[in-house]
Amino acid sequence: MKVLVAVKRVIDYNVKVRVKSDNTDVDLTNIKMAMNPFCEIAVEEAVRLKEKGVATEVVVVSIGPKASQEQIRTALALGADRGIHIETEEQVQSLAAAKLLKAVVEKEQPQLIILGKQSIDTDNNQTGQMLAALCGYGQGTFASEVVVEGDKVNVTREIDGGLATVSLNLPAVVTTDLRLNEPRYASLPNIMKAKKKPLDIISPADLGVDIAPRLSTVKVEAPAQRQAGVKVGSVAELVDKLKNEAKVI
Amino acid sequence: MSVLVIADHDNSVLKPATLNVVAAAQQIGGDIEILVAGEGCGAVAEAAAKVAGVSKVLVADNAVYGHALAENLSLLVAELGKNYSHVLTSAGTTGKDFMPRVAALLDVAQVSDIIKVESADTFVRPIYAGNAIATVKSSDSVKVITVRPTGFDAVAAEGGSASVEAVASAHDAGVSSFVKEELAKSDRPELTSAGIVISGGRGMQNGDNFEMLYKVADKLGAAVGASRAAVDAGFVPNDMQVGQTGKIVAPQLYIAVGISGAIQHLAGMSDSKVIVAINKDEEAPIFQVADYGLVADLFDAVPELENSL
Ligand SMILES: Cc1cc2nc3c(=O)[nH]c(=O)nc-3n(C[C@H](O)[C@H](O)[C@H](O)COP(=O)(O)OP(=O)(O)OC[C@H]3O[C@@H](n4cnc5c(N)ncnc54)[C@H](O)[C@@H]3O)c2cc1C
Ligand SMILES: Nc1ncnc2c1ncn2[C@@H]1O[C@H](COP(=O)(O)O)[C@@H](O)[C@H]1O
Numbered sequence: 131m132k133v134l135v136a137v138k139r140v141i142d143y144n145v146k147v148r149v150k151s152d153n154t155d156v157d158l159t160n161i162k163m164a165m166n167p168f169c170e171i172a173v174e175e176a177v178r179l180k181e182k183g184v185a186t187e188v189v190v191v192s193i194g195p196k197a198s199q200e201q202i203r204t205a206l207a208l209g210a211d212r213g214i215h216i217e218t219e220e221q222v223q224s225l226a227a228a229k230l231l232k233a234v235v236e237k238e239q240p241q242l243i244i245l246g247k248q249s250i251d252t253d254n255n256q257t258g259q260m261l262a263a264l265c266g267y268g269q270g271t272f273a274s275e276v277v278v279e280g281d282k283v284n285v286t287r288e289i290d291g292g293l294a295t296v297s298l299n300l301p302a303v304v305t306t307d308l309r310l311n312e313p314r315y316a317s318l319p320n321i322m323k324a325k326k327k328p329l330d331i332i333s334p335a336d337l338g339v340d341i342a343p344r345l346s347t348v349k350v351e352a353p354a355q356r357q358a359g360v361k362v363g364s365v366a367e368l369v370d371k372l373k374n375e376a377k378v379i
Numbered sequence: 380m381s382v383l384v385i386a387d388h389d390n391s392v393l394k395p396a397t398l399n400v401v402a403a404a405q406q407i408g409g410d411i412e413i414l415v416a417g418e419g420c421g422a423v424a425e426a427a428a429k430v431a432g433v434s435k436v437l438v439a440d441n442a443v444y445g446h447a448l449a450e451n452l453s454l455l456v457a458e459l460g461k462n463y464s465h466v467l468t469s470a471g472t473t474g475k476d477f478m479p480r481v482a483a484l485l486d487v488a489q490v491s492d493i494i495k496v497e498s499a500d501t502f503v504r505p506i507y508a509g510n511a512i513a514t515v516k517s518s519d520s521v522k523v524i525t526v527r528p529t530g531f532d533a534v535a536a537e538g539g540s541a542s543v544e545a546v547a548s549a550h551d552a553g554v555s556s557f558v559k560e561e562l563a564k565s566d567r568p569e570l571t572s573a574g575i576v577i578s579g580g581r582g583m584q585n586g587d588n589f590e591m592l593y594k595v596a597d598k599l600g601a602a603v604g605a606s607r608a609a610v611d612a613g614f615v616p617n618d619m620q621v622g623q624t625g626k627i628v629a630p631q632l633y634i635a636v637g638i639s640g641a642i643q644h645l646a647g648m649s650d651s652k653v654i655v656a657i658n659k660d661e662e663a664p665i666f667q668v669a670d671y672g673l674v675a676d677l678f679d680a681v682p683e684l685e686n687s688l
Contacts (some may be wrong), residue, residue: 146642147507156511224479225488248624253506254491259449259479268450268555271476274617284558288617289472290571290626291389295558296448302554308607308624309617344488348501348514356649359670361661365683368655368673376653376670378632379575379599379688 131278131300133176133185134240136231136258137169137205139198140251149352156350165201168246170208171306174313175276176244177209184278185242187211191234193222199329206324207316213329218341224252226334226341228260233337235265240301242283247272247305258305268298272307380409380499383460385468385478386427390417390445393426395572396469398533401430403526404467405534406496410434413541414459416452418445428543431535439546446557447473453480454550460521461485464499470525470627471571478525487519494530508623508646528571529629529650563618567593570619573602575632576651578621579614580606580644582637582658582677586614591681592636598688604628604648606638622647637677640665657681 141147142162150157165173179185190205191214192198202213216230235243245258262269270276270285274293277284278300286295288307316324334341362368372379382404387394397413404411413427416439424438437459443451460466460481468474470492482489494512495503501516502524570576577599579592589603596603604621605614621628623646633651638644640656640663648654649668656669659676666672673680 141507143643147510149511156507223488225483225486228483250623251507252491253504253508253623254489255475256479256482256489256491259476260483260489262450263453263480263483266552266554268552269476269480271449272472287472290618292560292562292616292618294446294560297556297558299554307617309611344519345490345515345517348497348516350506350514351512353505353509353512353649356654356668358667359654359672361666361672361674365673365675365680365687368671369684369687371671372632372653372655376632378653 131185131241132187132189132238133179134235134238134243135172135176135188135190135205135210136245137173137190137192137201138166138246138249139163139192139194139201140166140249143167143250149350153349153351155347163197165204166246166249168248168306170313171308171310172244172246173205173208173210174311175306178311179278180209189214189238189240191216191231193218193227193230195219202329203324204316206327207321208314212327215329215331216334216337217331218334220341221343222341223343223345224254224256225260225344226339227257228264229339230334230337230341231261232264233339242278242300243303245303245305247307258303262303267302269303269305270296270298271305273304274307274309276304276310380464382407382409382411382465382467383463384411384413385456385466385474386413386415386423387469387471387473388415388417388420388423390420391422393423395533396471396528398430398536399528399531400467400469400526401432401534402531403493403496404465405432407465407499409464412437414439414456416444416455417447418442424543428541429537429539431538433539433541436541436543437546438543439548441549443549443551447477448555448557449477449480450552450555451550452477453484454552455548456481457484458548459546463521465522465524467524467526470527474525478523482523485521485523487521487523488517489523489525490515490517491525492527493524494527508642509649510642527627529627563616567596568600568602570602570604570626571628574630575599575601576604576628576630577601577634577636578604578606578638579609579636580638581608581612583609583614589615591685595681595685595688598685606644635665636681638665639663640668
């Protein structure tokens, strides 16, 4: 079974982003970039499926500027077999990303497609669901467990009320939640090996997909800052303030 | 202009988040209709018909919608939704699951997690874990939107008298089926709508120690939440996680106990009206957003807090 994994290059999750002074966007100059944390979990899951003998090949795809190849190489160092880079300097919104991924799915015919549940930059949480809809596939979103059984996959999902399990016909789309697995670190020998693994570079035009954005950004602002409050000296003082000053209990 | 709101429910109760979504719909303007899709969901439809400001309730009562499988539900919502200017639902895990499929089927973008309506085509939403607030404009014919409930004051649950109309179409995509559900049972208020929330982090050390928080919660009528670290360590279940990738809460009072205040956690609670932090490390970032900070060992402070309530 072939598994396709989509990985996105985003700001490192430890970095606190700042808004540009002209309010057009956030400032990403000289900012540390990394693989979206949910995508790392997606790669890890695919590699584990291969280690278990369920998957035979793990193909990783990323859409974005040239530098996205760093994230593809990281995925290859973590155990993916081959990379596809859809190179574009344009902004690619979720619907366009889903259409590009669909074109790759048509070519590669994977049985399982694993994405992150959410990009930590746009916080969209859309692409996997859109891809599944465009392909007419079932989806297991926010997955905390993925079990392939014959021509079906059982996915346990993290939902507001607890957990829900669905059974999906293969091919299917899975999006990862944080507790699906703990991603490994790439070893130095594997990083060296990854440099030799195949990486195809194509363009959105090669895939015949129109990626023109549907949403335009009017402005980007910093959130309202909370004022740091006071330190209280004791529990008694805290309770007094909550009762008589804030009047919330 | 007309707005279709997809109700959030469990086949027996209309979830309060729907009232916040109707509030967002009112700010957009035009007629507001609610779709209740489920199985044996008549009581939900009745409740929806009473919501203030709603003109019509559509009910699709069929086994194929019983578990809100996104594959089936999205076909229904896309079929109905193309006749509206806007399709809205709350940004809970159900809405996040099916709504992007609706957008894809209609070949439009989705605007996720809006916290403000600027105009019929322009909306405000947090990005980068709430470290930036974007105003975005949609050029699509149908605006498909998920609404962050804490961004809008709920409309009244009573006072409306909408007509109720059955929808016959039953879509079964035939690619997925429901297996089982393990729902957390609790007598405490729901995290996302509670007036007071007390959350524990890694500092709690284990699941048994959360008992201390439950006791305080019961005295205050509060819900109990957690940081990701506490959930990952297995102290408490995942549905208690507050944050960028968990639940978004904005209660009157949020009490963070043994939580450091990582940006991903702040993203889920920094719109709370009053924030209290109890942490033994006076440098913990949580104190930068706390209205009242208590530098103390939680194992002393929390029992004392319980006794003084
Ligand atoms: C993609 C991604 C998404 C994430 N999403 C979320 C999310 O939605 N929600 C979330 O919460 N996190 C999220 N995180 C994790 C986040 O980055 C932090 O790791 C996490 O919030 C830390 O939890 P914590 O504050 O409980 O633990 P820690 O950072 O370890 O802090 C524990 C605190 O407890 C204090 N403490 C210890 N013992 C005591 C004591 N006896 N008395 C008083 N204080 C004590 C310590 O001083 C410390 O400040 C996410 C991370 C990533 C990468
Ligand atoms: N530009 C991209 N390249 C590769 N994968 C992407 C891209 N954008 C989104 N994805 C995938 O879709 C997931 C969810 O993204 P989003 O819908 O943007 O929150 C990510 O975790 C990735 O797996």
